[in-house]
Amino acid sequence: MSGSPTASSPPNSEAFGREVLGPILAEFSLRLWLSLRFFPEADEATLLFCARGGLRLRQVYERFLARTGLPSPVATNSLMVSRLVAARTCAPASGDALLSELGREFEGRPMAEVALALTQRPDLILSSKWDARFEPQRFAALLAAADVDAVAVRQAITVQDALFRRHLQARSGGRRTVILCDTGLYGSTVRLLRDGVPDRRWFCLQFARSNYKGLATPHFDCTRGLSIESDAYKPWELRTSGLRFWHLIEAVLEPDLPSVRTFVEPSESEEPRSNLEVEGWEHRIADDARGLFSGVLACIDTLDETSLTRIDDDAALAWRRFKRAVVWPRSADLATLSLADRSRDFGRTERVTQFASGDVALGRAVRIRDSLWREGAVMRMFPRVGRAGLVAIELAHTSRALRSVYDRWRGSETGIPA
Amino acid sequence: MFASVSDTTTTISCDVFDTLLHRDDRAESSRFRTIAELASQRLSGEHGVAINPRLVWRTRICVQQQAYRAVELANPKGDVRFTDLVAVTATMLGLEGRRAAILCEAEIAVERRQLRPNRPFLAWLAEQARMGRRVIAASDTYHEGATIAHLLDTLAPGHPVATIYTSADLNATKRSGALFPALLRAEGVRADQVVHVGDDALADVEMASAAGLKALHLVRPRHIRIRRKADAVRARLEQLLVHRNGFLAGRGVALT
Structure with a gap:
C-alpha cells in the first residue's frame, strides 16, 4: 500500500489520514x-451501517471490496439510527437498557428534558412533575401514568418509533438477522434495539468495543470490536491507544450531517425519511474539509x-504511529489532530470541545482532565515541559492497567470476581 | 489398562486428536508453519509460484482467528469448516484451482506426518468391538468426517471406528455440549448406554457427563503438555516479533 506510514511523512491531516488511519x-x-x-447463515442476514459514523465506514468498506475484488458476503444497507431513535423502541416498557442509558445521559437533568429529547416535540407543555431531576424509576412511572402528559409523550414516541420500524423493515429487506456496523464503544444502540425489537436477531460489529464506564454489558455477547476490544488503555497493547483519543476516530468517521432524531412519512407507499437525509446528504458523507477522511479514502x-x-x-x-501521535504528541500532531467542536447528541444541541477551556479558576489540571484528548491538552498548556507530564500520565495508566490485570488474575485464582 | 465398561454399555465414543491419534509436542501455530513451508515448496516446485511461507502461515492464522470469532459470535455451539478456511486463505493469497488445492493437501499431509496412532487404546477399542460394542469417534474439529476417516485409515489401518462425528459436519461442538445430543440421536441410543473417552477436561469429560454419558478422561503425559505450551509461547513471541518489526521477509506476494 503506498499509504504505508514512514518516519519522514509530512505532518498534515491528509497525510495522517492516508498513512495512519487508512x-x-x-x-x-x-x-x-x-x-x-x-x-453462519449469512444469506439470512443484513449488514446495516449505522448513521452517522457507519455511513463513512460503509464508504470505506465498499471501496475496499471494490479495490480488492472481494465479494460482499451479505446484503448491505445503511440504517438511519441513533441512540435516541434506538431508545424510543424500548420506551413504552422502560426496561434496564433504556433507563440506564437515560440515566447516563441525563444525570441531574430535569425529566422534562428527557421527554423533550425522546419526543422532539418542544410544543408539548408538561406539568411541573416533569421538572424534577431524572430518577430512573420515577421517570418510568411518569411515562407509564394515565394522565394527559404521559399519554401525549407516549403518543409522540410511538408515532416516531413506528416510522423507524418501517425504515428498519425496508432497509433490512425483511431479514430476521441484523448485523449492525458502527464505530463503538459501549454499543448502546444494539443494546437498546435488542430490547426494543426482540423479534430479530441482533449483532453488532464495531470498530471498537469498550466498557469504559464499567456498566452492565448484557449485549456484549452479540457485540464485537474488530479493531479494538478492551475496557481500558493498556500501554503494552498498541491498538488500545485508540481509547486515549477516541473522539479522533469518531470525528474522522462522522460526516457533517445531523444526528438522526426524527422521521417523516412522505407518503404511505414511501419509506420514512430521517432528518439526516437532507438534500445532497449522500454527497456530504465524503465531504471532508480537514483532510483526515480524504486521506483514508x-x-x-x-x-x-x-x-x-x-x-x-x-x-x-x-x-x-497512531500511538506515538496520540500518546506522545508533538506540536505538529496538535495541529494535525485538532478537531472541531462535537455535539453531545441524544437529541440535544450542546457541544463539547476538544480542549476544555473557560473558567481559569478551574485550574489547568481540571481542564486537562476534562479535555477529550488529555495528552494533547498537556502539550498545549505546557509546550516546554509537557513531556514530563506525558510520562506521568503513561506511568499512571501502566500502573492502573497492571493493577487491573493483577485483580483479574486474583479473581480467577480465588473465584471471586475482581 | 483402561477402565472396564458396564454390561449396559452398547457404544464406545472416543475423541480423535490426542486420544485416538496422538499429536506430537508441537503447538498448532508451529504445525501451521510446517504446513505453510510445504505448501510454499509445492507451489514453487509445481507451479512456479513464489510465496513466502511466512505469508502463508500468517494468513492462515489470521483467517482462522477471525473465523472462530465470527462463529463464536453468531453460533457459539457451532464450528468452522476446513473447506471455508482454505478457500478464504487461498483468496487472500491470490490462489485458485490446483494452486488453492495445494493448501488443503499440504495441511492433510502434515497432519499425517505429525500424528501417531494410540496403539494401546486402539487395541482396547478393538477388544470392545469384538465384544459387540459399537465404536464411534466424536471430534471438535474443522475437518469433516471423511478427512478424519482418511487419517485413521492411513495411520491405523483396520481400526474399529465405525462412524465419525465431527463438530464441523454437525455444526455442533463437544465443548458447548451440543454435539452429544446430536450424536445420540444419530446413533439411536440412550446416553446411559454410551461411554465417551477423551483428553479434554471440558469437552470430553464435563460436557459428556452433563449430557448423561459416562466419561473417561485420558490425559497425555505432563511433559508433552508442557513442551507444547512452551512451543506455543515461542511461536507467539515469534509472531509478535515479526509484527513488531513490521515486515515479512520478502514482503508481498511475488507471483511468477
Missing part, C-alpha cells in the same frame, strides 16, 4: 469482511487484490 481502516475492512464471510484507493496479505503489517505499523 491502513487501520483497511485492516478493519478486512476483518469485517472475514467476520461476514464466516458468519486515498489509502484505500491504493489497494488491489494483491494487497490483502500486506494489510496486517501495514496496520501494525500504522498503530505504532
Whole structure:
C-alpha cells in the first residue's frame, strides 16, 4: 500500500489520514469482511451501517471490496439510527437498557428534558412533575401514568418509533438477522434495539468495543470490536491507544450531517425519511474539509487484490504511529489532530470541545482532565515541559492497567470476581 | 489398562486428536508453519509460484482467528469448516484451482506426518468391538468426517471406528455440549448406554457427563503438555516479533 506510514511523512491531516488511519481502516475492512464471510447463515442476514459514523465506514468498506475484488458476503444497507431513535423502541416498557442509558445521559437533568429529547416535540407543555431531576424509576412511572402528559409523550414516541420500524423493515429487506456496523464503544444502540425489537436477531460489529464506564454489558455477547476490544488503555497493547483519543476516530468517521432524531412519512407507499437525509446528504458523507477522511479514502484507493496479505503489517505499523501521535504528541500532531467542536447528541444541541477551556479558576489540571484528548491538552498548556507530564500520565495508566490485570488474575485464582 | 465398561454399555465414543491419534509436542501455530513451508515448496516446485511461507502461515492464522470469532459470535455451539478456511486463505493469497488445492493437501499431509496412532487404546477399542460394542469417534474439529476417516485409515489401518462425528459436519461442538445430543440421536441410543473417552477436561469429560454419558478422561503425559505450551509461547513471541518489526521477509506476494 503506498499509504504505508514512514518516519519522514509530512505532518498534515491528509497525510495522517492516508498513512495512519487508512491502513487501520483497511485492516478493519478486512476483518469485517472475514467476520461476514464466516458468519453462519449469512444469506439470512443484513449488514446495516449505522448513521452517522457507519455511513463513512460503509464508504470505506465498499471501496475496499471494490479495490480488492472481494465479494460482499451479505446484503448491505445503511440504517438511519441513533441512540435516541434506538431508545424510543424500548420506551413504552422502560426496561434496564433504556433507563440506564437515560440515566447516563441525563444525570441531574430535569425529566422534562428527557421527554423533550425522546419526543422532539418542544410544543408539548408538561406539568411541573416533569421538572424534577431524572430518577430512573420515577421517570418510568411518569411515562407509564394515565394522565394527559404521559399519554401525549407516549403518543409522540410511538408515532416516531413506528416510522423507524418501517425504515428498519425496508432497509433490512425483511431479514430476521441484523448485523449492525458502527464505530463503538459501549454499543448502546444494539443494546437498546435488542430490547426494543426482540423479534430479530441482533449483532453488532464495531470498530471498537469498550466498557469504559464499567456498566452492565448484557449485549456484549452479540457485540464485537474488530479493531479494538478492551475496557481500558493498556500501554503494552498498541491498538488500545485508540481509547486515549477516541473522539479522533469518531470525528474522522462522522460526516457533517445531523444526528438522526426524527422521521417523516412522505407518503404511505414511501419509506420514512430521517432528518439526516437532507438534500445532497449522500454527497456530504465524503465531504471532508480537514483532510483526515480524504486521506483514508486515498489509502484505500491504493489497494488491489494483491494487497490483502500486506494489510496486517501495514496496520501494525500504522498503530505504532497512531500511538506515538496520540500518546506522545508533538506540536505538529496538535495541529494535525485538532478537531472541531462535537455535539453531545441524544437529541440535544450542546457541544463539547476538544480542549476544555473557560473558567481559569478551574485550574489547568481540571481542564486537562476534562479535555477529550488529555495528552494533547498537556502539550498545549505546557509546550516546554509537557513531556514530563506525558510520562506521568503513561506511568499512571501502566500502573492502573497492571493493577487491573493483577485483580483479574486474583479473581480467577480465588473465584471471586475482581 | 483402561477402565472396564458396564454390561449396559452398547457404544464406545472416543475423541480423535490426542486420544485416538496422538499429536506430537508441537503447538498448532508451529504445525501451521510446517504446513505453510510445504505448501510454499509445492507451489514453487509445481507451479512456479513464489510465496513466502511466512505469508502463508500468517494468513492462515489470521483467517482462522477471525473465523472462530465470527462463529463464536453468531453460533457459539457451532464450528468452522476446513473447506471455508482454505478457500478464504487461498483468496487472500491470490490462489485458485490446483494452486488453492495445494493448501488443503499440504495441511492433510502434515497432519499425517505429525500424528501417531494410540496403539494401546486402539487395541482396547478393538477388544470392545469384538465384544459387540459399537465404536464411534466424536471430534471438535474443522475437518469433516471423511478427512478424519482418511487419517485413521492411513495411520491405523483396520481400526474399529465405525462412524465419525465431527463438530464441523454437525455444526455442533463437544465443548458447548451440543454435539452429544446430536450424536445420540444419530446413533439411536440412550446416553446411559454410551461411554465417551477423551483428553479434554471440558469437552470430553464435563460436557459428556452433563449430557448423561459416562466419561473417561485420558490425559497425555505432563511433559508433552508442557513442551507444547512452551512451543506455543515461542511461536507467539515469534509472531509478535515479526509484527513488531513490521515486515515479512520478502514482503508481498511475488507471483511468477
